[in-house]
Amino acid sequence: MSQQYVLSVLVDNSIGVLGRVTGLFSRRGYNIKSLNVAETENPEFSRMTIVTEGDSATIEQIEKQLLKLYDVTEVKRLEDAVCREHILIRAGNSPSSRQPIIEIANLFRAKVVNVGEDSLMLELTGEPEKISSFIGLLRPFKIDKMVRTGICALERD
Amino acid sequence: MSLLTGADIICECLIEQGVDTVFGYPGGAVLNIYDSLYKYSDRIKHILTAHEQGASHAADGYARASGKTGVVIATSGPGATNLVTGIATAYMDSVPVVAITGNVACAQLGLDSFQEVDITGITMPITKHNFIVKDVNKLADTLREAFYIANEGRKGPVLVDVPKDVTALKAEFVNKPIKPIVSPATLHRDDCIQKAAEMIQESERPYIYCGGGINNPRGAKALKTFVGLVNAPVSASLMAQGVYDQTDDKYIGMLGMHGTKAAARALADCDLFIAIGTRFSDRVIGDPNTFAKRAKVLHIDIDPAEINKNIPAFHKVIGDSAEILEKLNRLLKPQQHDEWLKTICNGEPLNLPQIGTAELDITPQQIMETLDELTNGDAVICTEVGQAQMWAAQYYRYKHPRQLVSSGGLGTMGFGLGASIGAKCALPDRTVINIAGDGSFHMNLNELVTLSKHNIPVIELVINNNVLGMVRQWQRLFYDKHFSQTTLDRPTDYIKLGEAFGIKTFSLTKAADCEKVLREALEISKSAPVLIEVQIDRDLNVLPMVPAGKSVTEPITEIIIDD
Numbered sequence: 001m002s003q004q005y006v007l008s009v010l011v012d013n014s015i016g017v018l019g020r021v022t023g024l025f026s027r028r029g030y031n032i033k034s035l036n037v038a039e040t041e042n043p044e045f046s047r048m049t050i051v052t053e054g055d056s057a058t059i060e061q062i063e064k065q066l067l068k069l070y071d072v073t074e075v076k077r078l079e080d081a082v083c084r085e086h087i088l089i090r091a092g093n094s095p096s097s098r099q100p101i102i103e104i105a106n107l108f109r110a111k112v113v114n115v116g117e118d119s120l121m122l123e124l125t126g127e128p129e130k131i132s133s134f135i136g137l138l139r140p141f142k143i144d145k146m147v148r149t150g151i152c153a154l155e156r157d
Numbered sequence: 158m159s160l161l162t163g164a165d166i167i168c169e170c171l172i173e174q175g176v177d178t179v180f181g182y183p184g185g186a187v188l189n190i191y192d193s194l195y196k197y198s199d200r201i202k203h204i205l206t207a208h209e210q211g212a213s214h215a216a217d218g219y220a221r222a223s224g225k226t227g228v229v230i231a232t233s234g235p236g237a238t239n240l241v242t243g244i245a246t247a248y249m250d251s252v253p254v255v256a257i258t259g260n261v262a263c264a265q266l267g268l269d270s271f272q273e274v275d276i277t278g279i280t281m282p283i284t285k286h287n288f289i290v291k292d293v294n295k296l297a298d299t300l301r302e303a304f305y306i307a308n309e310g311r312k313g314p315v316l317v318d319v320p321k322d323v324t325a326l327k328a329e330f331v332n333k334p335i336k337p338i339v340s341p342a343t344l345h346r347d348d349c350i351q352k353a354a355e356m357i358q359e360s361e362r363p364y365i366y367c368g369g370g371i372n373n374p375r376g377a378k379a380l381k382t383f384v385g386l387v388n389a390p391v392s393a394s395l396m397a398q399g400v401y402d403q404t405d406d407k408y409i410g411m412l413g414m415h416g417t418k419a420a421a422r423a424l425a426d427c428d429l430f431i432a433i434g435t436r437f438s439d440r441v442i443g444d445p446n447t448f449a450k451r452a453k454v455l456h457i458d459i460d461p462a463e464i465n466k467n468i469p470a471f472h473k474v475i476g477d478s479a480e481i482l483e484k485l486n487r488l489l490k491p492q493q494h495d496e497w498l499k500t501i502c503n504g505e506p507l508n509l510p511q512i513g514t515a516e517l518d519i520t521p522q523q524i525m526e527t528l529d530e531l532t533n534g535d536a537v538i539c540t541e542v543g544q545a546q547m548w549a550a551q552y553y554r555y556k557h558p559r560q561l562v563s564s565g566g567l568g569t570m571g572f573g574l575g576a577s578i579g580a581k582c583a584l585p586d587r588t589v590i591n592i593a594g595d596g597s598f599h600m601n602l603n604e605l606v607t608l609s610k611h612n613i614p615v616i617e618l619v620i621n622n623n624v625l626g627m628v629r630q631w632q633r634l635f636y637d638k639h640f641s642q643t644t645l646d647r648p649t650d651y652i653k654l655g656e657a658f659g660i661k662t663f664s665l666t667k668a669a670d671c672e673k674v675l676r677e678a679l680e681i682s683k684s685a686p687v688l689i690e691v692q693i694d695r696d697l698n699v700l701p702m703v704p705a706g707k708s709v710t711e712p713i714t715e716i717i718i719d720d
Contacts, residue, residue: 070286
């Protein structure tokens, strides 16, 4: 049965490491739903949060194949973790749409980060489901452009 | 402590790692490296091939035959891309090779400079790891790490790309001891071995199947004791020919697409399938749903990712196969499986007999069996890929590990001649024979000149059926005998060709002459290379055969030729 998994992957902060990881996913036919990467507290390492989908045999292979990469030092399948995603979204089609958009933003505690002639730019951090319903509610007001970061996640201790 | 150029550091590191032979081809970006090789020529022997691909296969063959790391050097751009097939071949068969490529100077990288190619990008999926070294101070440690990675765990190729300026710049160099390979013994626990021993002890019909992961002297020794204790039939994959003495009664041949009937019987009826150092290639398992269906699978391998990848394991032990067998041997009590052995090893010959035609009465079976007899089964056999490869595997009885050098995973036509150059350089006292088909031969025959120029006394034996036999066999069976582009009928005059390269050449057509010619060739090969063309009938097939994806337990044993 296909299921979604969140992997936390600690890698050497070296040239080409992102290519090695994504290359592995594409050549073995694994799916990347989202991928997020940045330096850790130790600049020698980066941490990737990869959201992937597959059955239990596939996820077992993904973890093992990732660990075979020389640059990968740790692979963890996150089960009890805090997952967060960030979104920047520009919505609105007329000055009159401003008020209802702000109302939606307030409901979600999103922040207005830029005001244009017809549209507003909002930012929001939250669980991916929350981000998705936020997008859903803004849809009627014409979404001009948006970008989401994909999940970054950290397990609870 | 001394200040050395990057090129000298490369040579010093090679010597430090115990390398005395390298294969390669010079060019602009490696001028500095070749200038150092000139200086170090008393300590590092360089074999110049006709083409970088040949050098890459030679480094691979050197490693397969000796167990040491093969080293190949090539220039940037096309020099580097010509290594790709060789590196991929080594990767698929887990062979320790270090490829050193030159590249344009750091300032020229990324500008589409002359002979620039992103070889680390290109070889990412076909190396265990690769490096580009932009700082001469990191060169020595990177090369050391490359050798370490190539040999650690599941072995494989590593590429180190060195821009030209880095080979000219100087850095301090201090010799370091070789970093020892840590035994992966920590990967398994003793209770894991204990459970494996119990499974073996409880089994009534065990079947032992070996792959390339145990194909080394230590592995062969442990395996011999293991088979003696378990008393069960043994098969070896193409990658493990000779790891178990094939003249022994318990040996039942290869398993899989061109496996024996005995192996198919053992697979169908065993209750425990003991897989040692193997990755369950699709060429072995056929249909995974019918594979060893009555058996529990005990999988022993060094690569955790191979467990449950193609065939689910009932129990696994992860680590070096030789070491695990040694531990198992200490736990196991001798077992009796006489009845089981009798049903599997029923005295029937393992291989099906081949019959030629009236005009071409010589067969690959006769060639390989005669070679077996004349070389006392001790020769190192290299192969190209296709029918000739399978016949070489089937009809020669291998007795020692690392005795067959063959491209299994990638199936690289054109591999064998280069590989035989490497094998002979590694083992100058052994008879080395490359078994080629005429298709594969024409791919890289330019390396004949490497044999004659360096006087590398290899026997290049071309089994010439004038067709791409393996593809033709599939076309006959599955494509309505549409022999599309597989009828070669090339006008090559082998005698003239061989002699043009300065190689004594024979052309053999009659079964009656087979022994005499092979004997003479073996005699010549004590001091010089030999080329032999053997003309055979074009419709000899490799049998038994299991169509791809079909159950391995139901092989085709006869193909009717009615055209």
